[in-house]
Amino acid sequence: MFEIDWRGLLLPFAYLVVLGGTFMTFSTVYRKRKALQSANLAPWFGPHLQRNIYLSLLHMEPEEGQEKAPKVPESVIRAALLRRAVEDIHRIIQIRTAKTACSSLLQRGSVGDDLWQRFQRAEKEMEDELRDVVMEANAIVPGWGQIIFQSANEIAANKAFRDRLDEIEEQTEREKEWWEKRRASIKNEFMKELEEEEKSQAKAGSEDEPVLVETSTPSATPSGSSKKKKGGKK
Amino acid sequence: MGAEYAYDEEGYLWPFFVFTLTLIITVPLTFLLVKRSRDPAASLQRIQTSFKHAHTDTVDALRKRDKRKDRKLWLILAVITGWAVIGYMLYLIQTTEAPTQKLWNPYDILNIPESATEKQIKSTYKKLSLKFHPDKAKPDPSKNETMDDLNARYVEISKAYQALTDEDVRNNYIMYGNPDGKQGYSINIALPKVIVSDGNGKYVVLLYSALFGVLLPYLVGSWWYGTLRRSKEGVLMESANRLFREYKDNIDEGGVVAALSTGKEFEELFKGDKSDSGLSKVESRIFAEGALSPLAGGLSVKDKERLENLDSGPQRKALALLWAYLGRIELDDPTLEKAKFAVAPIAHALNKSFTAISLAYMNTGPLLASYYASQNLIQAMPPKSSPLLQLPYFTPAVVKAVEGDSRIHTSIQAFMDRPDAKRRSLVVGKGLLTDEQYREAVGVAKQLPFLRVAKAFFKVTGERFIIPSSLVTLVVKGRFVPPGSENVPEVNPADLEDIDPAEDDLDAILGRKTKKQIGKDEKTGKPIMEESAGSDEPILAPLAAAPYFARDHSPRWNVFLTDSKQGRVAVPPFTFAQFDKPIFEQDGRTPTFAMQTLKAQFQAPPHAGHYTFVMHVVCDSYVGFDTKMEVTLIVEEAEKAAKMAVEDEISEPEEDSLAGIMNAAKGGAPPQPKKRKPQKEEEEEESDEESGTDDEDDDTSATNTDTEPEN
Numbered sequence: 001m002f003e004i005d006w007r008g009l010l011l012p013f014a015y016l017v018v019l020g021g022t023f024m025t026f027s028t029v030y031r032k033r034k035a036l037q038s039a040n041l042a043p044w045f046g047p048h049l050q051r052n053i054y055l056s057l058l059h060m061e062p063e064e065g066q067e068k069a070p071k072v073p074e075s076v077i078r079a080a081l082l083r084r085a086v087e088d089i090h091r092i093i094q095i096r097t098a099k100t101a102c103s104s105l106l107q108r109g110s111v112g113d114d115l116w117q118r119f120q121r122a123e124k125e126m127e128d129e130l131r132d133v134v135m136e137a138n139a140i141v142p143g144w145g146q147i148i149f150q151s152a153n154e155i156a157a158n159k160a161f162r163d164r165l166d167e168i169e170e171q172t173e174r175e176k177e178w179w180e181k182r183r184a185s186i187k188n189e190f191m192k193e194l195e196e197e198e199k200s201q202a203k204a205g206s207e208d209e210p211v212l213v214e215t216s217t218p219s220a221t222p223s224g225s226s227k228k229k230k231g232g233k234k
Numbered sequence: 235m236g237a238e239y240a241y242d243e244e245g246y247l248w249p250f251f252v253f254t255l256t257l258i259i260t261v262p263l264t265f266l267l268v269k270r271s272r273d274p275a276a277s278l279q280r281i282q283t284s285f286k287h288a289h290t291d292t293v294d295a296l297r298k299r300d301k302r303k304d305r306k307l308w309l310i311l312a313v314i315t316g317w318a319v320i321g322y323m324l325y326l327i328q329t330t331e332a333p334t335q336k337l338w339n340p341y342d343i344l345n346i347p348e349s350a351t352e353k354q355i356k357s358t359y360k361k362l363s364l365k366f367h368p369d370k371a372k373p374d375p376s377k378n379e380t381m382d383d384l385n386a387r388y389v390e391i392s393k394a395y396q397a398l399t400d401e402d403v404r405n406n407y408i409m410y411g412n413p414d415g416k417q418g419y420s421i422n423i424a425l426p427k428v429i430v431s432d433g434n435g436k437y438v439v440l441l442y443s444a445l446f447g448v449l450l451p452y453l454v455g456s457w458w459y460g461t462l463r464r465s466k467e468g469v470l471m472e473s474a475n476r477l478f479r480e481y482k483d484n485i486d487e488g489g490v491v492a493a494l495s496t497g498k499e500f501e502e503l504f505k506g507d508k509s510d511s512g513l514s515k516v517e518s519r520i521f522a523e524g525a526l527s528p529l530a531g532g533l534s535v536k537d538k539e540r541l542e543n544l545d546s547g548p549q550r551k552a553l554a555l556l557w558a559y560l561g562r563i564e565l566d567d568p569t570l571e572k573a574k575f576a577v578a579p580i581a582h583a584l585n586k587s588f589t590a591i592s593l594a595y596m597n598t599g600p601l602l603a604s605y606y607a608s609q610n611l612i613q614a615m616p617p618k619s620s621p622l623l624q625l626p627y628f629t630p631a632v633v634k635a636v637e638g639d640s641r642i643h644t645s646i647q648a649f650m651d652r653p654d655a656k657r658r659s660l661v662v663g664k665g666l667l668t669d670e671q672y673r674e675a676v677g678v679a680k681q682l683p684f685l686r687v688a689k690a691f692f693k694v695t696g697e698r699f700i701i702p703s704s705l706v707t708l709v710v711k712g713r714f715v716p717p718g719s720e721n722v723p724e725v726n727p728a729d730l731e732d733i734d735p736a737e738d739d740l741d742a743i744l745g746r747k748t749k750k751q752i753g754k755d756e757k758t759g760k761p762i763m764e765e766s767a768g769s770d771e772p773i774l775a776p777l778a779a780a781p782y783f784a785r786d787h788s789p790r791w792n793v794f795l796t797d798s799k800q801g802r803v804a805v806p807p808f809t810f811a812q813f814d815k816p817i818f819e820q821d822g823r824t825p826t827f828a829m830q831t832l833k834a835q836f837q838a839p840p841h842a843g844h845y846t847f848v849m850h851v852v853c854d855s856y857v858g859f860d861t862k863m864e865v866t867l868i869v870e871e872a873e874k875a876a877k878m879a880v881e882d883e884i885s886e887p888e889e890d891s892l893a894g895i896m897n898a899a900k901g902g903a904p905p906q907p908k909k910r911k912p913q914k915e916e917e918e919e920e921s922d923e924e925s926g927t928d929d930e931d932d933d934t935s936a937t938n939t940d941t942e943p944e945n
Contacts, residue, residue: 044479101594102478110590111478112462112471182639 041114044122050087051129054080054136078140085133085152086159088126093156095123246330251424253323260316267313270306278788279776281681282823285626285674287781288564293575296784300579340394340407352399359395366391467587473497474587481591485600487617488537490588490607491560494581495553503576504548512570513546516554519563525630531557532616552577560616562623562782579785582611596803598796602850605792609857614782621645621858626678626781627671632661645858650679650718680716683775683817683853685791687712687861688829689730690849692868694838699875700868703840708805708865710793710832710851714775714817716825729829772812778855789855793834795847795865804847808834842871 057080060069102119105111134145341348346358364370368384396403429438465474473496480493520531521538529538541557544550555577558565565571585608592600606617615623620633620643636657637644649657654676661667667675689711694704709732715722778787794807815828839845844866851861870878 097483097595098478101591101596105478105591105594108590109461109466110587110594111465111474115475115478178641185639 050084247424249326281779340397343394500552531561625675647717
């Protein structure tokens with residue numbers, strides 16, 4: 001009854017096929033590229049040195065020609081785990097502080113989407129890492145998992161404090177040096193004034209002073225002042 | 235009689251269509267082009283100086299190249315084509331004769347004026363019918379007339395007559411424009427017939443699919459990926475991501491400079507072997523012993539380590555060149571010199587992104603470091619170096635002659651506050667400045683826009699007290715007092731007030747610019763308006779005096795509040811680049827000392843109490859022009875504030891209404907009767923004192939000439 005004009009329908013079908021085909025190709029290519037991109041994202045943190053040390057200590061391979069792997073003392077393992085926890089603390093602090101900043105910047109369009117992806121991946125990795133550390137700690141000493149991060153936190157805080165102290169103490173030498181130079185130059189100026197006053201009078205006087213004046217001649221001052229610039233840094 | 239759709243066969247309509255379409259596209263593009271090609275910096279004031287350093291030409295060439303980059307070839311082409319098309323269409327419209335369709339007008343047919351009375355109409359009709367009745371008139375062979383023409387003419391005449399006299403016909407005429415009633419009409423589509431004629435169909439389809447299948451997706455795609463490519467601050471997204479990674483809570487200016495060198499922009503600048511060429515030379519120069527700092531580049535030992543730890547590549551070269559730029563180090567190589575001056579504007583653009591990032595962390599240290607890095611980049615000075623280096627001809631030797639061995643840097647303000655003879659004796663001499671150079675330097679210093687803050691306080695518009703969570707305005711009053719200005723007038727206490735606009739003064743409340751009423755004409759009661767010379771245009775500070783920076787930069791001031799105890803930013807920065815009063819007189823040299831008002835609104839804390847903030851006013855272009863002062867925000871309990879307000883207002887309503895009546899009697903418009911004004915000011919001041927927003931610090935800074943700059 002119905003004569004279907006297949007040839008006439010060819011065009012609409014071709015249209016549909018082309019349309020569908022285009023969409024399919026586009027979406028597969030797009031997805032593949034996206035997946036490749038996210039797979040190639042650089043990790044947020046660098047290699048976890050402390051964890052690597054700990055793991056290599058735990059799984060010591062026997063040396064060649066020897067049957068048994070060298071025995072690692074328990075205390076060394078525990079110290080390595082603690083170091084690992086300290087590093088984790090650093091990383092977790094970094095992640096916590098960066099989180100709000102990163103999300104607000106992302107909303108404003110100041111940073112890119114892939115940064116946020118990397119960030120989220122790092123966050124997830126850190127969660128797993130923390131769980132792992134707790135489990136390891138419990139395996140070594142039952143109950144240690146509850147307090148290992150507490151002690152790690154204290155260690156981290158102490159370390160930060162010490163670093164700051166060292167930084168300040170480092171400056172003392174330079175400050176001292178600068179002050180010596182400055183004092184010398186001031187002294188030098190005074191001595192000059194004195195000398196000029198004394199010039200009119202007879203030459204007489206101090207024994208040790210001339211040496212000082214000679215050492216801190218103006219040629220010494222430039223380096224002195226350049227040191228001071230350095231020390232001027234707060 | 236149906237509607238008929240027809241394509242434009244005669245070709246008189248589609249030119250209109252194309253003309254309109256092209257006009258819609260071309261006019262905005264032309265506007266864009268004109269706006270772009272007009273140099274916005276040209277109209278701005280500049281600091282007048284004839285100072286030239288060894289590489290002024292290089293810097294100028296870079297500046298020019300940057301401006302040229304803004305001009306886009308496609309835009310010029312598009313605009314030219316657009317106007318050409320418009321011109322052609324106008325020509326077509328002019329030359330093509332449109333088929334005339336005259337409106338049927340009975341008056342014209344009867345040849346009478348439209349004001350004709352019925353009597354006139356009748357008599358005219360009679361005359362005409364006598365003359366033109368087919369029975370009477372004979373066809374005129376000379377005019378090539380036939381009997382039909384005569385008939386038709388007579389029918390027309392009688393129709394016209396009926397239209398003017400017969401009720402029904404007249405109605406038809408009024409409603410449809412024709413005495414016969416509704417006419418069939420045709421609608422013409424303003425497209426040429428060519429596009430639907432046989433054989434052209436496939437081309438039209440091709441064009442259509444090219445337009446919608448190729449061009450549209452391409453445009454949308456390029457726009458979308460374009461927005462993804464660059465961050466809001468206009469740097470490459472990848473650079474912004476790297477900067478985010480480089481952020482550290484304890485970063486200093488040197489660290490910011492190192493962070494900026496990670497920008498992807500530098501990778502594009504130093505492609506291929508450009509990344510290593512001359513690197514060792516640059517490094518040896520910046521690590522040489524400097525006159526003012528241990529290293530000539532002005533970098534600290536930490537910065538040096540940072541640089542040496544980098545793999546050689548674009549980043550290392552960018553960082554080395556940045557330090558060479560900051561230390562103003564001579565590289566003796568035109569290519570390297572050019573690169574040295576080219577990296578600074580890029581770093582400055584990246585720094586905007588870094589500022590946004592450090593702002594997201596809300597820590598004061600990195601934010602300030604970022605601002606200081608911006609100052610250093612614009613002025614080509616190493617971090618923590620003497621502000622005096624900003625003055626022309628000031629070499630490290632000159633700076634040392636001024637500062638001696640002191641470790642506290644002399645600011646330009648302090649230097650210029652010294653008596654002329656004294657500062658001249660310090661800097662003029664052999665190996666230092668010549669007399670001429672000294673005059674030039676002082677001339678420039680006297681034009682630098684140093685914003686001296688006179689007062690800063692908080693208020694809530696229309697309220698006397700600041701209650702929790704209200705919208706507080708931070709009002710900063712200050713004057714531009716260039717260093718070394720003489721005869722600075724005293725601060726007028728009236729200028730320090732910030733008077734709320736009256737409640738019925740809508741213009742002021744909505745922020746519209748109006749002339750300020752300064753008085754009232756006694757007789758007529760008309761308000762006398764203040765003469766505001768060019769106050770409609772926002773006033774910008776002169777372009778930053780930055781002879782080494784290869785961009786024109788308009789200085790900006792950032793005002794923000796920090797919590798000094800926690801080292802956090804309490805109120806994020808408000809940026810001011812425009813001011814309400816002129817900074818310099820017409821000659822561009824003489825300061826006006828006009829009181830500028832900077833206002834920033836933010837939300838008050840949700841709890842009552844005293845909040846002490848440190849207010850920073852940081853200029854992004856000049857070193858040592860920053861102001862740091864303590865301000866206290868007093869937030870009162872809502873109930874207490876309401877009670878105090880009621881107690882104070884007991885006697886007010888009567889006066890208020892009296893004033894209102896007087897005001898109305900005088901004829902009304904002026905919102906503030908003169909009489910009441912002093913009292914209002916008094917109130918304002920009182921509330922300021924009560925809320926204690928202007929503490930000692932502010933008061934001293936109002937009179938003291940040198941507001942302690944931060945550092």
